[in-house]
Amino acid sequence: MISSPITTSVFDLFKVGPGPSSSHTIGPMKAAFDFRQRLAHLPTEIQQRADAIHVHLYGSLSATGKGHGTDRAVVAGLLGWQPETTDPVAMLKLLRDPAALYPVPVDEKTIEVGPQQIHFERVRYDSPYHNTMVIKLTSGEAVLSEEEYYSIGGGFIIRKNEPEISADAYSVPYPYSTMAELKAQLTANTISLDELLMANEMSLTGRDRAEVNQRIDQILDFMHKAVRRGLKQKGILPGSIKLSRKAPILFQQAKGMSQSSDSFLIFLNAYCLAASEENAAGGIVVTAPTSGASGVIPGLTFLAKHRFHYDKATMRAGMLAAAMIGFLVKHNASISGAEMGCMGEIGTASAMGAAFLTRCTQAKADIGPIEAAAEIGIEHHLGMTCDPIGGYVQIPCIERNAMGAVKAYNAFLLATSGAASFQKISLDAVVKVMKATGRDMSTKYKETSEAGLALSATEC
Ligand code: SF4
Known part of the structure; x- marks a missing residue:
């Protein structure tokens, strides 16, 4: 009996996407995309109260995220872009203008995200993984919804408290x-x-x-x-x-x-x-x-x-x-x-x-x-x-x-x-x-x- 068999597909290991880093580019893009998908499932009154989205990058994502384009990847994911179909030229243009803001649909409005909403936090951070990101939906000072993601290399991500899928x-x-x-x-x-x-x-x-x-x-x-x-x-x-x-x-x-x-x-x-x-x-x-x-x-x-x-x-x-x-x-x-x-x-x-x-x-x-x-x-x-x-x-x-x-x-x-x-x-x-x-x-x-x-x- 194999207690924890390998269940990775060849096509999860060999993923197509924009460079330069699977853990700092593809992983955060997928995490931000996941967060965007989850927004639509929040209760309507939460969506209506929301006025901002903040992304907090910790550990190695913070230390080398700028050089690895993590901020652009996060914006791309929030915009609904997927790694395999992303236009690399368009991706490189994201955040080139420090005043640029990008609309993320929430309920019937859009919330704008730009460099001010992406926070490069502490490199040393109490977390089970070195690449940690926390995404928050907020209303003023109040946090309405929050997800924590770990980018574990190769573009694979884990969401905190994600229910374990049984090996069966x-x-x-x-x-x-x-x-x-x-x-x-x-x-x-x-x-x-x-x-x-x-x-x-x-x-x-x-x-x-x-x-x-x-x-x-x-x-x-x-x-x-x-x-x-x-x-x-x-x-x-x-x-x-x-x-x-x-x-x-x-x-x-x-x-x-x-x-x-x-x-x-x-x-x-x-x-x-x-x-x-x-x-x-x-x-x-x-x-x-x-x-x-x-x-x-x-x-x-x-x-x-x-x-x-x-x-x-x-x-x-x-x-x-x-x-x-x-x-x-x-x-x-x-x-x-x-x-x-x-x-x-x-x-x-x-x-x-x-x-x-x-x-x-x-x-x-x-x-x-x-x-x-x-x-x-x-x-x-x-x-x-x-x-x-x-x-x-x-x-x-x-x-x-x-x-x-x-x-x-x-x-x-x-x-x-x-x-x-x-x-x-x-x-x-x-x-x-x-x-x-x-x-x-x-x-x-x-x-x-x-x-x-x-x-x-x-x-x-
Ligand atoms: S592990 Fe570090 S040094 Fe090696 S290729 Fe990746 S970023 Fe470069």
Whole structure:
């Protein structure tokens, strides 16, 4: 009996939305959208009395929310915008004028929200999560309605006191919560990894096999559109760092040296930087598993498609294996930079990328090398801090995506040479270590820009 099985869908992990941060952009946007939806269900007399909406951001949302565009994301959500269909250009224009006010419908009137209603509160705050936001509907000094949300990474949110949905509501045919349990299911049911993951996904989403496959193809398409856009865009990224985009330069360089052994690496760097620079610019990306880490898997899958020419079925199987690793980390540790530091974001993306590559190169899914590749991917990111300069998802984030992809490639090479018995550390063990390391890490190194590289901002 699995007490708390994983019930995350592939399409909850791989979410489409505007950059630059899933926890600071997509999560708050979804929370604000949820609050807007709830307004309509309040008693009419409450709606009639209301005269203001206030949004209070705490913890890492307060510390780096400005650089991450959290205030714009909150306004977008209150305006009823959804991440996947948001126009990134329109989103960047929100709050550009400090006097701008945006109408939110409440009953038969509208309440205007602007910068004065978005409050960047304390970084240290008594809360179970590092990314906390409280949204209030008020009348003068009186609070008429209040919701507290936690943005837990990858665009996932939790609403305080949300009634727990029982695991039965999400029953899957092959429940597991750890890699050991997943392997036990594979053995007990003599089922392949591909089939197990597909069966669970169909059960969770109510989609049939063709629909799941079609949506995976769409997700890959969104990822590769971000890579293609980034390869063409030149200029300076938004924000005070004035960081130049580098992906098109690397791309041209790689094309001019196709006979060189370095070109493979430079192409991979270019693809990863392209998607990451699009994310930093607020473009539409796919959380993989987060927006900050949205260059690793797009870079690797772009390489797999255009250099290794893997067919659709192979790419889909690789994406399911990658998602499975993301589920295990999210379930047993966290994929949030504010909880785990960068090992939770780039470390997880690298492990997912290593699993993707390993699965793609196998004729049949063999869980041993996939687990080993993912374990190596995480092991060599343990302790990696999150210290973005100026609160922008640029330095170290953009290059870190390229480094995460290169490590994923090497993890795949290391895991697929020698016998499976060479691997002495299990994925479950390394995820436990990640959780303990994240818990011990100072808050200064968890997406607050209070230490590390963030303090070198004055030298930029
Ligand atoms: S340093 Fe890593 S975890 Fe932190 S914002 Fe950048 S990519 Fe995300």
